[in-house]
Amino acid sequence: MRLSNLADYAVVTMSAAARHCGGARTSAAELAAETGLPVPTVQKLVSKLSAAGLLRSTRGAGGGLQLARPAAAITVADIVEAVEGPIALTACVEGTDCSVEHDCTVKPHWPVVNEALRGALAAIPLTQLARTREIA
Amino acid sequence: MRLSNLADYAVVTMSAAARHCGGARTSAAELAAETGLPVPTVQKLVSKLSAAGLLRSTRGAGGGLQLARPAAAITVADIVEAVEGPIALTACVEGTDCSVEHDCTVKPHWPVVNEALRGALAAIPLTQLARTREIA
């Protein structure tokens, strides 16, 4: 019931990137310096975040990163799904395979819990996390 | 963002145990047979569930298990916490240690998300899961 460290770092990284909205181009090294995370870790994160369509990466000498969408349109759920894959509490939700064979009475209830959780994460936009000191 | 298989199995096991409310004494082997889970796995689960105070175990020849509380007073959050420990999305919530050193702007917001998640799981009592076929 704990999300991975990578997902946690991804949220922090995106939050730092959101503050660079003015200077559109930011580098992974710069984000690492601001967040205090290891540089290679941030590189791996921006790779996944770019593949998920949350960051727009520009290669080359003067390249860098920028948010693909406005910060208000990016939620914690988006970031978590980009790093950890789809939000699915159990294997039942994705229909992968259920070890419990026959009459699994709990199976119909998991999607309800799953959506409740996803809704809680989707309710937090990136703009709220980027605020420096204010608590929600 | 996926809870462990053990936690999933624990919910199924508790759901099966709730159906034995009449015949107070149930064995771990019987629960395993009903759920289709491996017997040693169920044994490990009942150990943790008993230590958490959700199940009451009686040792000896004619011993067995029974719910320590009414099924209506046991929620999914209780079961998950019994198996996986406290519900804490990030290390920040527990105050263990935060790799992000100085100005972590996201830190104040995690408890809010954490409580929202816990509330979603605490809203599902065991009685709801024990129903045979009805969907919530």
Next chain:
DNA sequence: ACCAATCGGAACGATTTGGTCCGATTTGAT
């Protein structure tokens, strides 16, 4: 007092996660 059945804890193996490194690609200047 003996036996049988049960829970409780400890050890092993497998899988996923986290961290590090190097190569491919693109832009800017000369």
Next chain:
DNA sequence: ATCAAATCGGACCAAATCGTTCCGATTGGT
């Protein structure tokens, strides 16, 4: 047009956790 610098992207390796299995300690019945 060529060179050089800086960037992202993917691949490799170590570590921790999770899942499973097995064996011992305890208890009640006979």
